[in-house]
Amino acid sequence: MKHDLISLGCVPLKTYKATFLRDIDHDLIHHYVRGYFDGDGCLSTTRNTWRIDIVGTKDICDYILSIFKNLTGSTVKVTPKGNCYYCSISGINYVKTIMDWIYADASVYLERKYGKYLELQKAFILAEERKMRLWCELSKSMTGRKLTTTTKEKLSIAHRGKKKSLEHKQKIRASNKIRLENPKLRKLRSGDNSPVSKLTSEKVKAIREEFLHYKTPQKQLAIKNGVSYSTIKDIIRRRTWKYEE
Structure with missing residues (x-):
C-alpha cells in the first residue's frame, strides 16, 4: 500500500512536495477538490462578505485556482505565505458558484464545513431577496417622476x-x-492559425460531440479543456469556430 500511495503522489513529507493529481477523470475532480478543501480549505464570512481560502503547494494552488477561474471568471493570484502558498476568492456570487460545484452529488464531506455551505446558501437567498426589495422600492420612488x-x-x-x-x-x-x-x-489569425488559441479544430469537434451526444455540462468541458465557460458556450452556439463541422 505504501508504494501504491507514493506512485499516486502521496509521498513522505508531502507538505512542501505535494502536486495536484492530474490523471483523475474530469467527472471526479470536484470530489477530489472537496476532499482537499475539507483538509486545507476554509469558508468564512466577515461583515456579509463570503470568502474561500485554500492553502498548499504552488502546484496545487495554481491548479485549483485555474478551476475556480474557469467557473467564475474571477482574476485571483496565488500568494506565497511562509513555506507554502495560499489563494482566496471573495464575493458571495463567486463563492456560491464554487461551493455548488464542490458539493455537487456529494455524499462524503466534513460536516462542519458542509454546515458553513448551508449557511452560505441561506445568506445568498437573503441577499437576493434584499436586492429585489431595494429594486421594488427604487421602482416605486421613480413612479411619476x-x-x-x-x-x-x-x-x-x-x-x-x-x-x-x-x-x-x-x-x-x-x-x-x-x-x-x-x-x-x-x-x-483564426482557428488553428491563431498564435494564442488554446484549442484546435479536433478539440472543438470533440467539445461539440461531448455536449450534443453525451450531454456533458459546459462547465466541465471548460475545466477539461482549460478555457472559460463563455468560450465553450460560444463554440457550442457557433459564435466562434464557425467553419468547423
Whole structure:
C-alpha cells in the first residue's frame, strides 16, 4: 500500500512536495477538490462578505485556482505565505458558484464545513431577496417622476447599449466582406492559425460531440479543456469556430 500511495503522489513529507493529481477523470475532480478543501480549505464570512481560502503547494494552488477561474471568471493570484502558498476568492456570487460545484452529488464531506455551505446558501437567498426589495422600492420612488431629456437618453443608452452610427456599421461590413472574400486574410489569425488559441479544430469537434451526444455540462468541458465557460458556450452556439463541422 505504501508504494501504491507514493506512485499516486502521496509521498513522505508531502507538505512542501505535494502536486495536484492530474490523471483523475474530469467527472471526479470536484470530489477530489472537496476532499482537499475539507483538509486545507476554509469558508468564512466577515461583515456579509463570503470568502474561500485554500492553502498548499504552488502546484496545487495554481491548479485549483485555474478551476475556480474557469467557473467564475474571477482574476485571483496565488500568494506565497511562509513555506507554502495560499489563494482566496471573495464575493458571495463567486463563492456560491464554487461551493455548488464542490458539493455537487456529494455524499462524503466534513460536516462542519458542509454546515458553513448551508449557511452560505441561506445568506445568498437573503441577499437576493434584499436586492429585489431595494429594486421594488427604487421602482416605486421613480413612479411619476419627471425626467429630463438628457437623463432619458442616458437611461435608454444604458438599457439597450450604445448604438453605432450608420457610417461606422458600413465600415465594419466592408471590412468583414474583404476578409471573407480573401482566404489569406480569413485564415490569418483564426482557428488553428491563431498564435494564442488554446484549442484546435479536433478539440472543438470533440467539445461539440461531448455536449450534443453525451450531454456533458459546459462547465466541465471548460475545466477539461482549460478555457472559460463563455468560450465553450460560444463554440457550442457557433459564435466562434464557425467553419468547423
